[in-house]
Amino acid sequence: MFCEVELLRDVAVLAENLDRNGVISQRSIITRLLEDLVKEKSSKDHGYFLAVTSLKNIGKGEVVDESGDIFFPVVFNCRTFLPSKGEILQGVVHHIFSHGVFLRCGPIKYAFLSARKMPNYHYVAGENPVFLSDELAKIENDIVVRFVVLGVRWIEKRRLVKKEFVMLASLVGDSLGPISLSGSDELDL
Structure with a gap:
């Protein structure tokens, strides 16, 4: 069965993606989100991740001291496929x-x-x-x-x-x- 679910992910973006003004582009965040979903592939609760259908919110980035990566909380809608008994x-x-x-x-x-x-x-x-x-x-x-x-x-x-x-x-x-x-x-x- 196809479903539309709202998900929250912390997306890590490398500090080297900062522009001259110290800002990370929305494109870098979305690209990293999509790469992470492809690696994750599926989850027990939601099924297979097929497509991000809408981006709801990108929160304020938080720097991690040790790695220098910047983590952004991202809320988005995703189409998933999870078969069920009797289908x-x-x-x-x-x-x-x-x-x-x-x-x-x-x-x-x-x-x-x-x-x-x-x-x-x-x-x-x-x-x-x-x-x-x-x-x-x-x-x-x-x-x-x-x-x-x-x-x-x-x-x-x-x-x-x-x-x-x-x-x-x-x-x-x-x-x-x-x-x-x-x-x-x-x-x-």
Whole structure:
């Protein structure tokens, strides 16, 4: 689900960004804010940070004695993406295994659709494995699939996965399953 949230961040700007009059430009502060959000990527409470939609306030800067950095409190609105249980989404198949498939859904790289949650689909092994339904619908790599979210979990850090959401998906329900023959306009963060 897409949300619009108001956030507050302390943005650190290097003292070397001061102009001749000892002023830091608003552009330097905003640039640093955007760089920080790209590094942060997502949060457990708000989901993935997609876009800063408005800047509400930049507070008075405070100098930190040791580093010389100047910290500005910045209040802004941000569009986020946080899926929820029961929501209908679309994802692109990127890995197929005998026990299910992995989908990408916007910034979410790990949405697992178990073979047990694909009624009337059967695994067909081979060089390019697929799941084939009784009605001959095919789930293969790069196919867009409409699914329902069974669950969402936040992972702070586990092996290569850092600050990510993972989802469990299902095709149990009406109008769920493959909807096109090639990939979508997915967002890769």
